[in-house]
């Protein structure tokens with residue numbers, strides 16, 4: 001199957017291969033402006049940035065102008081807008097609470113605190129190549145094997161205990177680990193949702209810097225060293241590499257205000273998430289869809305009348321495309337999403353050479 005079942009179920013659009021932009025979504029009938037085309041709440045992984053954890057509901061992502069939510073799970077480092085949301089979060093995923101508490105405990109007992117990726121000197125270096133990525137993960141696996149042995153041994157040896165202590169003393173990178181954990185819970189608890197992750201478009205060089213790659217590996221080791229044993233089989237380099245490769249082109253930012261509706265600025269990026277079924281809309285610099293997040297649900301509407309056979313596209317530029325020149329748009333899309341835009345507006349605006 002080339003897309004999640006929920007997309008195939010639509011009678012007004014279909015997902016198919018395109019010549020220039022991978023798979024795309026196409027109208028199978030005339031669609032009038034304002035029609036709600038699709039909604040999805042299937043999130044394979046998400047993270048709220050650490051600085052917002054008290055202000056953003058961990059379940060529904062509600063943010064109220066920076067007000068702190070009073071319902072807290074301090075051990076798990078999470079806040080909720082209501083008891084209802086906390087209840088849903090607790091019951092949602094097997095292991096959710098236990099695993100979150102284990103991760104939150106990292107760096108709180110030993111000498112380590114937390115690490116800021118932006119302060120790492122390797123943060124500004126170029127993306128690691130495919131060869132560098134392979135070598136780093138191969139080396140990581142040797143340590144991972146030892147950590148697994150130490151965790152599963154009924155009577156860990158002195159070197160095994162020392163290894164676990166050493167790993168747990170490394171400062172955790174909370175932003176990375178807090179995104180990896182929900183993905184691994186998806187692997188463990190929702191195999192069909194994880195299958196939807198596997199068919200998303202991949203990026204072969206997904207790490208934005210050597211520091212990013214290093215931190216993903218450190219977090220892998222941290223997870224192996226402290227996550228509940230029931231999760232251990234799912235904490236694999238393969239799953240975490242898949243997550244990075246798929247997230248690169250497919251995550252949606254979680255904004256404090258809806259950018260499609262309000263382009264006046266002031267919206268803060270609170271985190272991001274991987275909504276698998278929402279990842280098939282291609283970009284157009286003249287989009288015909290409007291999107292909005294309501295809690296955990298992304299909704300997509302026709303923003304004008306759409307003819308049968310037309311590509312259904314959102315804007316990846318959040319409304320800025322309206323005020324940008326062709327070359328500015330293409331440069332930004334290339335820089336952030338690494339593709340040469342093949343949309344109809346870019347085609348139409350090609351300047352003939354003198």
Ligand SMILES: C[S@@+](CC[C@H](N)C(=O)[O-])C[C@H]1O[C@@H](n2cnc3c(N)ncnc32)[C@H](O)[C@@H]1O
Pocket residue numbers: 020021022023024200201249250279280281282283284337338339340341342343
């Ligand atoms: C969220 S995915 C969209 C679905 C994707 N086409 C697929 O097959 O899974 C984003 C990726 O689609 C491709 N894409 C989206 N819009 C495009 C466009 N206007 N021109 C060229 N490629 C585009 C790029 O490869 C981009 O990284």
